[in-house]
Amino acid sequence: MITLITGATSGIGEQLAIKYAEQGDKVIACGRNREKLAELAKHENIQICQFDATSLDDIKQSTIGFTQFDRVILNAGNCEYVDDARNFDSALFERVISVNLLAMGYCLEALLPKINSGGQLVLVSSSVTYLPLPRSEAYGASKAGVSYLAKSLALDLTDVDVTLVHPGFVKTPLTNKNDFPMPMAVTANEAANYMIKGIQKRRKEVHFPYRFTLILKALRILPLPLWLKIAKGLTR
Secondary structure, eight states, X not given: OEEEESSTTSHHHHHHHHHHHHTTOEEEEEESOHHHHHHHTTSTTEEEEEOOTTOHHHHHHHTTTXXXXXXXXXXXXXXXXXXXXXXXXXXXXXXXXXXXXIXXXXXXXXXXXXXXXEEEEEEEOOGGGGSOOTTOHHHHHHHHHHHHHHHHHHHHOSSSEXXXXXXXXXXXXXXXXXXXXXXXXXXXXXXXXXXXXXXXXTOSXXXXXXXXXXXXXXXXXXXXXXXXXXXHHHTO
8 A cells, every 4th residue: 555644744644654654555754844754764664755735836846756646644734823813813824724725735636646546535624623613713714624625525536535534632743832721632643543443444534532522513513602602601
């Protein structure tokens, strides 16, 4: 199996790259951090590919030597919070949308034609899409776009299976900056295990940890005004 993973230089992506390589896959680990990629290259079965996912030309040029994949996992992402919605920061909004959503489109154009028939495409979104949460205007909007994108692709792609991933809180360098509690958070290693199991079964949606994501799914039945009142109370 040939597996390409974006965002492979830290967190979930790094764990996925190592675990798939240990299982015997030929892994193409992608990211921007040259030093982290060099560390990954020391692992057997891992080949590295450096590019900026927000540049279509960079993706195409860097992957020109790779002609086929059995599995592509689009995992690269970023998170920034809107601390003052009244004075909305459009530059922050643009940065998050660019990395989390537009980059998905660039990767799809460059990589989707190279996925073998019968292969698999995995898009990593977030459980933040289940409910509106404070300060998540940029991050939540970007991930909601990813979720809709994956669901539409699942309808239109006839020879490639699409798996949408909705993680809960995961302890990674990205979330270490969070200044709020992360209930039921899992490690990047645990998150990768959840994902690999669901991807192997070709599930349409993989969400974890189950107790946390099922609670969020259940809360979606609440009328929006009631949820907004609850969510505002949680921030006080």
